[in-house]
Amino acid sequence: MNKDHLKKSCEKKxxxxxxxxxxxxxxxxxxxxxxVATGWEADEVSVSKxxxxxxxxxxxxxxxxRLQMPNGKEIKLDRLTYEDIVRYLPVRGFEGQHRHCDADSFDHPEMRE
Incomplete structure (x- = not known):
């Protein structure tokens, strides 16, 4: 997803x-x-490899x-590493479902009003 699309998604949602x-x-x-993609709330970020x-x-x-890890630990953004996040990410793909960033597409059904 490009930066302009991501910014518009944040503003729209x-x-x-x-x-x-x-x-x-x-x-x-x-x-x-x-x-990265927007989450369900303004204080959420969806992250994938x-x-x-x-x-x-x-x-x-x-x-x-700060980003809150699933174990409750908060890590300052300027100290956050790839390894801090990747350990919590799923390893399997979607197998024919929507791609990770599709939820931020304005033509995606979940984005329609």
């Missing part, structure tokens, strides 16, 4: 929140070599400075 900070946070996670592989939802802190 979470217009009442600080979507620019969410977008910035997601960009930083993507720099660690992950595919590749857009063709199923991802996992991670919570962020409200000020978008």
């Amino acid at each position: 979470f217009p009442d929140s600080d979507y620019s900070r969410l977008y910035w946070f997601m960009e930083e996670v993507a720099k660690l070599n992950f595919c 590749d857009c063709a592989i199923r991802g996992r939802i991670f919570k962020t802190t409200k000020n978008y400075t």
Whole structure:
């Protein structure tokens, strides 16, 4: 997913929140070599190893400075590593289902109003 599409997705899904900070946070996670997409809430980020592989939802802190691991540990964004995240990600693909980033497509059924 390109940056413009991701930014539009953040704005469309979470217009009442600080979507620019969410977008910035997601960009930083993507720099660690992950595919990112919006989660269900403004404090969630969906992360996968590749857009063709199923991802996992991670919570962020409200000020978008830390990512909460499934074990409850919070890691500051500037100290976050690939290894911190990858251990919690599924290893299997979608096997014919939607790709990870499809949920952020504006023509995806879940994005229709």
